[in-house]
Amino acid sequence: MQNRLQCMAIMGVSLVLGLTGCTIKSTVKEITDTTSNVTGTTSGAAWWNEDGHLKPDFKATAFVTFNQANLIQDLAAGRGEYLGSVSRLLGIPADRQAAFSSAAQSNYSQVADQTPAGLLSFLREASKPFMQ
Numbered sequence: 001m002q003n004r005l006q007c008m009a010i011m012g013v014s015l016v017l018g019l020t021g022c023t024i025k026s027t028v029k030e031i032t033d034t035t036s037n038v039t040g041t042t043s044g045a046a047w048w049n050e051d052g053h054l055k056p057d058f059k060a061t062a063f064v065t066f067n068q069a070n071l072i073q074d075l076a077a078g079r080g081e082y083l084g085s086v087s088r089l090l091g092i093p094a095d096r097q098a099a100f101s102s103a104a105q106s107n108y109s110q111v112a113d114q115t116p117a118g119l120l121s122f123l124r125e126a127s128k129p130f131m132q
Helices: 002-020 024-042 056-066 068-077 081-089 094-106 116-130
Strands: none
Touching (some): 056 068, 056 116, 068 094
């Protein structure tokens, strides 16, 4: 992702440089350094490992963030594939997932209007009694 951004920045700079007469080496270095600094601090790079896979610590966070609406529907029903998936991501053993789903459903009113971070916090707290 970062390489693509750098390539796009370089192409854009090349067009601009052709019109302005700036030195290419210093301008390109300045732009790519800035691009690296911005993407490194704002793109969630800490979530990904070198292979481009999501780090285990961030799987539940990403899942809840991207599936919040579906997860809230499953919480209201007390079952569903999204609730089952998040329970596995939180490390709840298979034999305790149904009990977790019921417990989470009983407190559904607390999370109906939560942000993804608030929803994840609720789910982590609700999962504690069901962990090994």
